[in-house]
Amino acid sequence: MADAPPDATRIASEARDRVRFEEEAxxxxxxxxRVARHQANSRDDADELxxxxxxxxxxxxxxxxxxxxxxxxxxxxxxxLNIDRGRRSQRAPQMQPLEANDYFLYDKxxxxxxxxxxxxxxxxxxxxxxxxxxxxxxxHDFRDVIVLVDIGDFSYQDAAQIxxxxxxxxxxxxxxxxxxxKRELAESVVEDAS
Amino acid sequence: xxxxxxxxxxHCEEMMQxxxxxxxxxxxxxxxEMHLDECExxxxxxxxxxxxxxxxxxxxxxxxxxxxxxxxxxxRIPLS
Numbered sequence: 001m002a003d004a005p006p007d008a009t010r011i012a013s014e015a016r017d018r019v020r021f022e023e024e025a026x027x028x029x030x031x032x033x034r035v036a037r038h039q040a041n042s043r044d045d046a047d048e049l050x051x052x053x054x055x056x057x058x059x060x061x062x063x064x065x066x067x068x069x070x071x072x073x074x075x076x077x078x079x080x081l082n083i084d085r086g087r088r089s090q091r092a093p094q095m096q097p098l099e100a101n102d103y104f105l106y107d108k109x110x111x112x113x114x115x116x117x118x119x120x121x122x123x124x125x126x127x128x129x130x131x132x133x134x135x136x137x138x139x140h141d142f143r144d145v146i147v148l149v150d151i152g153d154f155s156y157q158d159a160a161q162i163x164x165x166x167x168x169x170x171x172x173x174x175x176x177x178x179x180x181x182k183r184e185l186a187e188s189v190v191e192d193a194s
Numbered sequence: 195x196x197x198x199x200x201x202x203x204x205h206c207e208e209m210m211q212x213x214x215x216x217x218x219x220x221x222x223x224x225x226x227e228m229h230l231d232e233c234e235x236x237x238x239x240x241x242x243x244x245x246x247x248x249x250x251x252x253x254x255x256x257x258x259x260x261x262x263x264x265x266x267x268x269x270r271i272p273l274s
Binding site: 015018019022026029030033034037038043047050051054055058059101102103105106109110119120122123124126128131132135149150151156174175178181 | 207210211215217238239241242243245246247249250251253254255256257258259262263265266267269270271273
């Protein structure tokens with residue numbers, strides 16, 4: 001049998017690579033959506049953002065380097081698109097005073113729990129709505145790192161690359177963002193009780 | 195003296211989030227675990243912080259709509 005012309009071999013091999021890339025990217029769509037849902041302001045925005053991300057990823061698949069972190073690559077596209085859409089500015093977030101210790105949410109919940117001491121049950125006093133609203137009340141710059149690290153399971157390093165910020169900034173925003181989230185949750189406990 | 199802090203519970207509080215993020219060094223990890231092992235006050239807070247993370251993650255993880263999944267598949271570039 002005659003060998004295929006070199007061009008045909010190259011085209012076939014590229015088509016195989018592209019199909020593999022698309023399949024691998026689609027297999028990550030649940031995880032991409034999970035992050036998009038909280039980076040965007042609404043469910044509709046998240047839907048649109050994910051579609052734009054995949055449309056761009058499929059067009060520029062050649063710029064992805066096989067063997068590197070595809071999930072982080074997709075989320076970098078998503079983050080850039082979100083910034084391009086003017087969803088948020090890149091200026092430094094406003095600083096607000098925070099509680100002095102990290103356990104104020106525990107103290108608040110445990111105190112109103114009558115000190116029964118079942119820590120796993122104490123969190124259940126927070127409703128799903130309380131948590132979703134508290135997270136959406138966290139300013140974008142802080143929320144983005146919480147969503148990537150605590151919900152998306154990304155490392156500090158990956159989050160730094162995705163958001164294009166230094167790793168030290170990821171750590172400080174995470175620290176502050178978690179405190180803001182807890183403060184919002186603590187406020188929802190007070191509101192529920194009143 | 196190395197490893198001894200004036201207030202071990204405050205030190206444990208500082209290490210709590212990095213501990214849950216698995217970014218402490220082996221020595222710091224061992225130090226945190228040793229303290230958690232012997233201090234009920236910190237252990238309760240550790241259990242709470244760990245549950246809170248899991249609980250938040252579950253509460254905000256919304257499944258992707260099936261229609262969106264189909265739309266994404268339709269964005270694939272057809273083989274020419």
